[in-house]
Amino acid sequence: MSHAKFKRRHVSGRGGVWGGVAYFFRRTLLNIRQNLVINLLAVVTITLSFLIVSLFLLVFVNLEGAGELWSEKIQVTVYFDRELNEKEFIALRNLIMTLEGTDTINYVSKGDALKRFRTRLKGQESLLDGVPPEVLPASMEIRLKQAFRTSGAVEAYVTRLKKIPTIVEVQYGEEWVRRFNTFMNFMRFAGLLLGGFIALAVLFIISNTIKITIYSRREEVELLELVGATRLFIRIPFLLEGMLQGVCGAILAILILAAVSWAFLNHAGNFLIFNPQEAGLVFIPVTFCVALVVTGILVGFIGSLTSLHRFADQS
Amino acid sequence: MIQLHNVSVTYQQDVCALSGVSLMIPRGDFVFLTGASGAGKSTLLKLLYAEIAPSHGQIIIDNQNVSRLTRSELPYLRRTIGIVFQDFRLLPNRTVMENVAITLEVLGIGRKEIGERVSRILKQVGLEQRMQATPCRLSGGEQQRVALARALVNEPKILLADEPTGNLDDENKALILSILAEANCRGTTIIVASHDLRLVAASNKRAVTLERGEIREVHDEPR
Ligand SMILES: Nc1ncnc2c1ncn2[C@@H]1O[C@H](COP(=O)(O)OP(=O)(O)O)[C@@H](O)[C@H]1O
Ligand SMILES: [Mg+2]
Numbered sequence: 001m002s003h004a005k006f007k008r009r010h011v012s013g014r015g016g017v018w019g020g021v022a023y024f025f026r027r028t029l030l031n032i033r034q035n036l037v038i039n040l041l042a043v044v045t046i047t048l049s050f051l052i053v054s055l056f057l058l059v060f061v062n063l064e065g066a067g068e069l070w071s072e073k074i075q076v077t078v079y080f081d082r083e084l085n086e087k088e089f090i091a092l093r094n095l096i097m098t099l100e101g102t103d104t105i106n107y108v109s110k111g112d113a114l115k116r117f118r119t120r121l122k123g124q125e126s127l128l129d130g131v132p133p134e135v136l137p138a139s140m141e142i143r144l145k146q147a148f149r150t151s152g153a154v155e156a157y158v159t160r161l162k163k164i165p166t167i168v169e170v171q172y173g174e175e176w177v178r179r180f181n182t183f184m185n186f187m188r189f190a191g192l193l194l195g196g197f198i199a200l201a202v203l204f205i206i207s208n209t210i211k212i213t214i215y216s217r218r219e220e221v222e223l224l225e226l227v228g229a230t231r232l233f234i235r236i237p238f239l240l241e242g243m244l245q246g247v248c249g250a251i252l253a254i255l256i257l258a259a260v261s262w263a264f265l266n267h268a269g270n271f272l273i274f275n276p277q278e279a280g281l282v283f284i285p286v287t288f289c290v291a292l293v294v295t296g297i298l299v300g301f302i303g304s305l306t307s308l309h310r311f312a313d314q315s
Numbered sequence: 316m317i318q319l320h321n322v323s324v325t326y327q328q329d330v331c332a333l334s335g336v337s338l339m340i341p342r343g344d345f346v347f348l349t350g351a352s353g354a355g356k357s358t359l360l361k362l363l364y365a366e367i368a369p370s371h372g373q374i375i376i377d378n379q380n381v382s383r384l385t386r387s388e389l390p391y392l393r394r395t396i397g398i399v400f401q402d403f404r405l406l407p408n409r410t411v412m413e414n415v416a417i418t419l420e421v422l423g424i425g426r427k428e429i430g431e432r433v434s435r436i437l438k439q440v441g442l443e444q445r446m447q448a449t450p451c452r453l454s455g456g457e458q459q460r461v462a463l464a465r466a467l468v469n470e471p472k473i474l475l476a477d478e479p480t481g482n483l484d485d486e487n488k489a490l491i492l493s494i495l496a497e498a499n500c501r502g503t504t505i506i507v508a509s510h511d512l513r514l515v516a517a518s519n520k521r522a523v524t525l526e527r528g529e530i531r532e533v534h535d536e537p538r
Contacts, residue, residue: 019423019425019426020423023420023423023426027420030413034408034409035408219404219406220406222404223404223406223417224417224421225390225393226364226366226393226398226400226404227393227394227398227417227418227421227465228390228391228392228393228394228395228396228418228421228422229390229421230387230390230421231386231387233421
């Protein structure tokens with residue numbers, strides 16, 4: 001008579017909520033143990049996939065780092081026709097420091113300039129004998145902040161600089177800046193494209209791997225449905241399993257990459273012409289590692305969920 | 316109480332597995348479904364636990380129209396029905412004990428109580444020695460008893476058994492029938508599909524005979 005006879009009815013589980021949580025974790029671990037081979041295969045596949053991603057990230061991060069290093073060569077040199085006195089120098093320096101984008105200023109007096117020139121002519125210093133120090137102009141070398149090292153920003157900066165009356169001439173290696181920027185932009189674009197393809201391929205591989213682990217157990221899912229398991233009850237262990245596979249894969253990949261790159265950094269000197277430590281090679285930043293692990297969890301979760309969805313639609 | 320009103324099932328277009336079946340099975344009944352293979356016995360059982368839906372007609376279990384249950388209500392119907400599948404459907408990766416425990420785990424029952432109840436039912440079906448074995452290590456008769464234990468462990472209101480004595484020796488047949496009879500004594504409604512006419516005759520229970528998807532005769536238990 002009551003139409004609600006088979007409706008949701010709270011089952012008096014002796015374990016309560018925590019009993020339920022404990023049950024699902026135990027079930028997940030048992031499932032992994034009882035389907036060990038396919039789980040190991042899944043973790044290996046996911047590890048390899050994440051290894052590709054993290055290797056790509058490592059290369060990308062280091063190329064960016066190298067680019068940043070090179071971009072420090074972008075500097076604006078301001079020339080004066082005469083030596084500045086103390087007061088003029090301080091006034092000008094303060095003025096330039098207020099310009100947005102200025103990082104550091106280095107004053108090169110006429111004497112300094114000649115000294116530099118002399119060291120460049122190493123071995124042939126005699127050429128400069130008798131040359132008066134006034135020949136070379138005094139200058140200020142301005143290093144720009146990271147964000148201002150693009151063609152457009154440098155140009156805008158120089159325009160503002162030229163409005164200062166004491167400044168006679170400004171040089172900044174236009175051509176080099178342009179080429180450098182083109183190169184960096186190309187690298188970022190190619191990196192993004194490649195990274196995008198890799199990410200897609202990896203997501204595809206991982207979700208298919210998880211799908212296989214779930215499909216191999218369709219009779220389990222069907223049976224659970226027939227003995228009255230709710231959808232959530234059936235899904236939770238599979239979702240936990242998928243997330244665990246994702247986490248293990250991501251962490252393993254990072255560990256393997258760390259070990260390999262550590263070995264590389266410590267032994268590369270033997271077979272490379274440059275010393276990678278001096279070249280400033282770095283590992284993937286911690287935030288990226290965390291992002292990889294989180295991605296692992298998410299991909300595991302979503303991969304399991306979509307497989308279960310498709311699976312349920314068929315039965 | 317289980318009622319079927321003018322139920323028909325048509326698998327792909329032309330295969331008519333059941334046509335115009337009306338049947339009433341009171342609570343606590345023990346009834347056999349007989350008929351040649353292909354007569355529609357399994358189909359009728361599948362309707363009761365809603366693995367398939369009828370093409371026509373109504374199925375009512377304890378005043379609930381089975382085909383009107385939503386996806387989230389269906390599990391709660393199935394928890395009241397124990398099923399012994401013709402092909403057992405035991406999970407090969409799990410032990411006998413875990414296989415039987417599934418029915419209780421689904422209910423959210425605590426671990427300790429599950430252990431006790433599973434041990435009790437396995438003792439009843441004579442498998443207490445094989446609790447840690449996996450199904451592939453068991454004989455057909457033992458697997459059949461595991462399937463029966465799994466169906467009975469939560470003391471369901473209704474038990475559906477599809478050919479539970481198929482391919483078994485007489486000793487095992489008798490054992491299974493006695494377990495079913497015991498469950499029936501405790502109030503479970505029992506429906507057994509079997510083409511084994513000798514077994515049906517020997518059991519002295521009500522029998523419904525199907526023939527090509529229609530009810531040919533209803534044979535009440537002789538007093
Ligand atoms: N899944 C299915 N798809 C198509 N036809 C089926 C399916 N299941 C059963 N049938 C057909 O329905 C009829 C009844 O089958 P079934 O209920 O299994 O009979 P029984 O259990 O009495 O042997 C048979 O002709 C069978 O071929
Ligand atoms: Mg059959």
